[in-house]
Amino acid sequence: MKRILVTVAAVGLALGAALFSASGQQKLKVGFIYVGPVGDMGYSYQHDVGRKAVEEAFKGQVETSFLENVNEGPDAERAIEQLVRAGNKLIFTTSFGFMDATVKVAKKYPNVMFEHATGYKREKNLATYSGRFYEGRYVQGVIAAKMTKSGTLGYIASFPIPEVVSGINATMLGAQSVRPDIKVKIIWVNSWYDPGKEAAAARALADQGADVLMQHTDSAAAMQFANERGIFAFGQDSDMIKFGPKSQLSGIIENWGPYYIDRVKLALDGKWTSGDFWGGFSTKIVHMAPFTNMGDDVKKLAADTEAAIASGTLHPFKCPVLGQDGKPIECKGGTHLDDGQILSMNYYVKGIDEKPPAN
Amino acid sequence: MEFAEAVIVTIITASTPLLLAAAGELVVERAGVLNLGVEGMMIVGAACGFAGAYLSGSILIGALCGILAGAALAAVFAALTLGLAANQVASGLALTILGVGLSGLIGAGYVGQRIEGAAHLHIRHLSDIPFVGPVLLGQDAFVYLSVALTIAIWHFLYRTRAGLILRAVGDNHASAHALGYPVLRIRLGAVLFGGACAGLGGAYLPLAYTPFWVTGMTAGRGWIALALVVFASWLPFRLMVGAYLFGGITILQLHAQAIGLGIPSQLMSSLPYLATIIVLVAISWMRGRAGSPAPASLGLAFVPDR
Numbered sequence: 001m002k003r004i005l006v007t008v009a010a011v012g013l014a015l016g017a018a019l020f021s022a023s024g025q026q027k028l029k030v031g032f033i034y035v036g037p038v039g040d041m042g043y044s045y046q047h048d049v050g051r052k053a054v055e056e057a058f059k060g061q062v063e064t065s066f067l068e069n070v071n072e073g074p075d076a077e078r079a080i081e082q083l084v085r086a087g088n089k090l091i092f093t094t095s096f097g098f099m100d101a102t103v104k105v106a107k108k109y110p111n112v113m114f115e116h117a118t119g120y121k122r123e124k125n126l127a128t129y130s131g132r133f134y135e136g137r138y139v140q141g142v143i144a145a146k147m148t149k150s151g152t153l154g155y156i157a158s159f160p161i162p163e164v165v166s167g168i169n170a171t172m173l174g175a176q177s178v179r180p181d182i183k184v185k186i187i188w189v190n191s192w193y194d195p196g197k198e199a200a201a202a203r204a205l206a207d208q209g210a211d212v213l214m215q216h217t218d219s220a221a222a223m224q225f226a227n228e229r230g231i232f233a234f235g236q237d238s239d240m241i242k243f244g245p246k247s248q249l250s251g252i253i254e255n256w257g258p259y260y261i262d263r264v265k266l267a268l269d270g271k272w273t274s275g276d277f278w279g280g281f282s283t284k285i286v287h288m289a290p291f292t293n294m295g296d297d298v299k300k301l302a303a304d305t306e307a308a309i310a311s312g313t314l315h316p317f318k319c320p321v322l323g324q325d326g327k328p329i330e331c332k333g334g335t336h337l338d339d340g341q342i343l344s345m346n347y348y349v350k351g352i353d354e355k356p357p358a359n
Numbered sequence: 360m361e362f363a364e365a366v367i368v369t370i371i372t373a374s375t376p377l378l379l380a381a382a383g384e385l386v387v388e389r390a391g392v393l394n395l396g397v398e399g400m401m402i403v404g405a406a407c408g409f410a411g412a413y414l415s416g417s418i419l420i421g422a423l424c425g426i427l428a429g430a431a432l433a434a435v436f437a438a439l440t441l442g443l444a445a446n447q448v449a450s451g452l453a454l455t456i457l458g459v460g461l462s463g464l465i466g467a468g469y470v471g472q473r474i475e476g477a478a479h480l481h482i483r484h485l486s487d488i489p490f491v492g493p494v495l496l497g498q499d500a501f502v503y504l505s506v507a508l509t510i511a512i513w514h515f516l517y518r519t520r521a522g523l524i525l526r527a528v529g530d531n532h533a534s535a536h537a538l539g540y541p542v543l544r545i546r547l548g549a550v551l552f553g554g555a556c557a558g559l560g561g562a563y564l565p566l567a568y569t570p571f572w573v574t575g576m577t578a579g580r581g582w583i584a585l586a587l588v589v590f591a592s593w594l595p596f597r598l599m600v601g602a603y604l605f606g607g608i609t610i611l612q613l614h615a616q617a618i619g620l621g622i623p624s625q626l627m628s629s630l631p632y633l634a635t636i637i638v639l640v641a642i643s644w645m646r647g648r649a650g651s652p653a654p655a656s657l658g659l660a661f662v663p664d665r
Contacts, residue, residue: 037574039470185617188624194578199569200373204613207365221569243473355621
């Protein structure tokens with residue numbers, strides 16, 4: 001009697017376990033970590049739009065979740081591990097500052113797939129991806145040089161990392177292609193997201209004569225201030241026209257959906273591998289917000305520039321790129337600076353009067 | 360002259376939320392209660408203030424909502440520390456965390472919305488006088504209120520009997536109780552007032568400074584307000600100096616960066632805090648051996664007849 005009971009129990013358990021793991025394998029759990037709130041209407045918001053696109057495209061096959069407002073620092077590691085332990089098999093960490101934390105967790109869990117945005121450290125199970133935002137910056141520079149009356153641009157920068165510095169340089173190169181004597185004033189707020197500081201920085205730049213503002217921070221504070229003050233500004237990460245109906249010229253919009261859908265499909269098919277993806281206009285990862293508050297001639301120039309960069313006929317960092325001392329930078333990519341040089345840029349180009357920031 | 364004028368206007372607006380919250384906290388600490396929940400009260404004030412202004416279309420109603428929200432959270436704090444004699448430090452910290460979370464919840468539906476910011480005073484010919492006009496006569500109501508509040512608090516604390524009693528409660532609650540004063544009720548009033556001021560200070564940000572709501576809007580200003588109270592040695596006018604000093608250096612370092620002085624931005628960002636520390640050291644040094652100026656019963660729970 002006892003033996004029959006034990007056998008029945010064992011079979012029942014085995015069946016249950018099989019069913020349980022089978023149902024567990026049906027849905028792929030995909031996790032996302034954001035540095036800011038989804039409601040920033042900017043950087044993290046766009047990543048979340050991508051996440052929702054994945055849910056739409058793979059209805060029933062994937063289950064997505066996200067953690068927002070995760071600080072870049074020791075807390076990041078804890079948050080990523082939390083996603084791993086919740087059963088997520090593909091995890092996207094969406095900010096530069098999550099780099100070391102992602103590497104640590106990736107090494108600990110070799111069976112989980114990780115993707116890190118805007119970073120440069122890879123593992124067998126850790127891929128990197130980013131957008132060629134500098135292409136958008138170049139177009140913005142072109143527009144700004146056309147629209148400025150004072151000849152001075154204002155730049156609200158976040159942290160002195162190569163991505164931000166190359167963005168400033170690309171802006172200047174684009175502006176110089178229209179107006180060689182253009183000047184720029186830069187303020188580092190040392191934060192990706194602090195509306196109060198961004199507004200104060202915007203005001204300081206405007207008070208010092210800048211009449212076109214650009215930003216590498218994530219809130220709409222500067223755009224709104226520009227609208228109030230009657231000057232121009234560019235949106236960041238998403239279309240901020242609601243905050244700056246009279247001031248927004250354009251902006252760089254990130255469109256992560258297609259990339260996320262591709263990667264999730266590879267994961268579902270079991271073909272996911274680590275790699276590095278850096279897409280710009282040509283892959284639609286980056287595109288410009290509609291051109292507003294400018295004349296038709298400027299619109300045409302901007303659209304033409306965007307098309308030229310997308311098709312490859314124009315490269316924002318085409319050689320010779322002159323350093324602050326006037327000497328040309330070594331041209332490792334043939335006709336333009338190569339990816340490695342752009343990714344490690346820590347100097348300013350000629351025309352920027354300030355000292356390069358300490359990294 | 361125009362540039363200096365623009366900078367000073369910016370300094371005044373940047374310092375106003377600090378002054379509003381710190382002034383309220385000064386009264387609370389003078390009554391002997393250490394309220395570390397200022398950041399939480401500021402940010403719920405910001406969230407509710409924006410919601411109120413957005414729904415009603417009136418900045419005044421928004422400000423009132425901010426005040427009520429701050430006071431409501433302060434009421435929770437009072438229930439814990441005065442009603443249950445809980446540890447004031449722990450309760451305050453818990454309330455900050457609660458406040459930050461609540462603000463995110465309340466504000467979630469309002470992200471991406473915008474309102475018309477608070478109107479600025481404009482007297483027909485006077486406001487156009489260069490320098491004096493915009494600086495003194497062209498600000499919004501919150502700025503004038505913050506200055507009036509500081510003066511009113513000074514008058515209350517040092518020129519009225521009620522203020523004297525409040526200070527007595529803060530310095531020695533046992534003696535005050537022995538004299539028959541309702542210590543807990545006085546402290547309750549002070550805590551609610553402090554919460555209301557913090558709520559108003561927080562509401563200033565989405566109503567006047569940057570007229571939209573985003574999570575984490577106060578970005579630590581509540582903690583700075585707390586530090587300013589200590590910096591001011593619990594004296595109202597020194598508090599005003601401290602608030603404008605801190606706000607001033609914060610703005611000036613941004614301008615210095617824009618001018619291109621070449622000093623690392625991280626060092627510039629730390630300047631306001633460094634300046635505060637330097638002034639604190641100077642004040643303590645000048646005081647010599649006179650001891651701490653803090654209210655003697657600050658942070659001590661009052662339990663009658665024990």
